[in-house]
Amino acid sequence: MPKELDAKEKILEAAKGIFYKKGLGGARMAEIAEEAGINKAMLHYYFSSKEQLFETVFEEAFHKIIPSIISVLNSEKPIREKIEEIADFYITTLSANPQLPVFVLNAIQYDPERFLGKFMKNKQMSPQAFMGKLMQQFQQEIQEGKLPPVDPRHLIINLIGLSVFPFMMKPMLKIMMNMDDESFHDLMESRRELIPRFLLDT
Amino acid sequence: MPKELDAKEKILEAAKGIFYKKGLGGARMAEIAEEAGINKAMLHYYFSSKEQLFETVFEEAFHKIIPSIISVLNSEKPIREKIEEIADFYITTLSANPQLPVFVLNAIQYDPERFLGKFMKNKQMSPQAFMGKLMQQFQQEIQEGKLPPVDPRHLIINLIGLSVFPFMMKPMLKIMMNMDDESFHDLMESRRELIPRFLLDT
DNA sequence: GTCTATATGTTGATAGAC
DNA sequence: GTCTATCAACATATAGAC
Structure with a gap:
């Protein structure tokens, strides 16, 4: 079944492009079909409804970030390495797809129950188990003098904010700071090392 | 004309609540009318179209942040004061309305031409005039030893990110870190002084 | 200024031939 | 699996009485 995967893949690719930009309410099924180079009816052959197609796209985006x-x-690495790895991960991922975070956060703002429910269902994200262990690691590394004495909650928020937010602001930053795509890219690249240094060398 | 202002105000209030959450495409005029406690026809008495109503709401939101x-x-204060003032401003504004940034950024992602055009039109935001002067001030204060030697572009990006991003993540953070509204509020309050210190004391 | 009723156009979804 | 043609529902917008 090469044809089947082909078509389904083309639909998903088109749906991503349009849902990312316009969201659930702003996107039109006809538009997605055209972008995918197929017929409107085909969408409903592979995906029962617009909502289901959207959820498929959302789920992939969510799990990507x-x-x-x-x-x-949750891993066993030292905090310092975790931070470097996360900043690195976001800069790589979002350089390839800057629209991702606004898309995901907008869906959550639209219907938190629905699009954040996938959160609690996931075992490994149970807040207690997850944050508890992490807090402990922080305390220990701080006591050992490996880390400056910071509030772990702020550190995590800062880390994600510093890594993700610039991509959400990309269109505005390009205008405000008079950058083209290349200089924006360079600026983001320089943050790979800047962010960890900035967070830990106090 | 107290009645007139009343109705128009009620419409705008309702429209804000619903557009903030659902965006242009996701919102229904009937929903806004109901929320405002008036008739669908009244919306078109005060606002010619859904798009025009949305643009009104957007413009207000945009100018707010x-x-x-x-x-x-652009003011004449020292950098340090500017930074404190901006962090303070965002934490106050977004504590009262956490949905604002996702709403604005989503509209821009939806149609950058339309919703970022208001940018260039504004005189004071002309990138050259604006960033040029600021860069100069940075250089001078750094030379005078008043500031650590940082790239001004990163500093501005970091400042806004650290101030704004946590509010965009609010629903997710509340779950991940097991916070209720009150403890989230406390955490944000503590950032008023944390952010400037974090940005400047290197 | 405010309402009811209605026109007009889209849109998501399906039926059914190939 | 893929298409054309079509339906039924809905949403924006307007007409017109009060």
């Missing part, structure tokens, strides 16, 4: 960092935070 | 900081950056 959230569980990865949870798993890093 | 962007020009204020531009004017601070």
